[in-house]
Amino acid sequence: MSILPQPVTIQAYQPENQAASEQLMQQCWPDDPDTIAYYRIGEQSELTLCAWQEQQLVGISSLWNNRFHPQHCYIGIHVQPTYQQTGIEQQLYNRLIAETSLIDGRGLQTATWSHAQQPLNFLQAQGFQIIKNTYLGELSLSALEIAQLEPTHELTIASFKTYLSSNQPEALLNLINSCYQANHSYNPASQATLEAQSAFLTDLHPAASFVVYAADQLVGFNCIYHSTAAQTLEQGLIGVAPTYSAQQAAIIRALLQKTVHFAQHNGYQSLRYEIDSIDPWASEVLTFLPIITQPCWQTLCLGHNPE
DSSP: OOOOOOOOEEOOOGGGHHHHHHHHHHSSSSTTTHHHSSHHHHHHHHEEEEEEEETTEEEEEEEEETTTTTEEEEEEEEOOOOGTEEEHHHHHHHHTOHHHHTTTTTTEEEEEEOHHHHHHHHHHHOOOOEEEEEEEEEEETOOOOOOOOSSOOOOOOEEEHHHHSSSHHHHHHHHHHHHHHHHHSSOOOOOOOOHHHGGTTTTBOOOEEEEETTTTTEEEEEEEEESSSEEEEEEEEEEOGGGGGHHHHHHHHHHHHHHHHHHHHHHEEEEEEEEEEEETTTTGGGGGGGOOOOOOEEEEEEEEEOO
């Protein structure tokens, strides 16, 4: 049950508000540290606003930048559940979008869960559009088998560890970066820097990640990462060079099969995945693996016209 509208005071976040803001985020996203971590609040943001009713923090909102994706300004609005639909969201939003010097003419971007109906309704009422769905979950690897398709050309598959032992990383990083850029046309990444490209290899599992090549040409790759969870791997970016798009399905299946075989022979039990609906290579996985698609994490943008 929502509380009837009552006057609130909106003030800039102060360091002493940290405990109250953490408590409010727990109320909005109970037992969900990953979701809470997405939103930048306080010193992590460019601006955070707090909505107070007397001495109680009932809402919080923020604007922040992403240095790898600088063309959008990121936004988050959170209102304590019993105070939702009382106009507090609108007051916080109006104050944020008035910060024209921070937004600097950029589009706005945010994300939330598909089952978070009230936040979704509010954002869409402001004109935000859903740009992509991200499917998050975990597969058991113990009995997983992937039916293979035969590529039309002879291809070689090797682990990142083997490939990089005799090749410089630039060609591989360039292919990874080009696939990443293609998946983020709605909010292009900044010009590739050494730091940004090297980030793709941070925490990478080089023996569980594989490349495909023909002669001296890289054809495709699958990035697999270490996980904080025991006996678990994490699926990262997967991609195929445009010149081999006709063989995309066969190449992606072959890459995943290599990873699954490695995992099964080395004591790994699970593969965590994060698949974007607008990613043509990762979406191929939906055709042959039991991926859970609901609920999903939804990215929304304002000031962007999807193709």
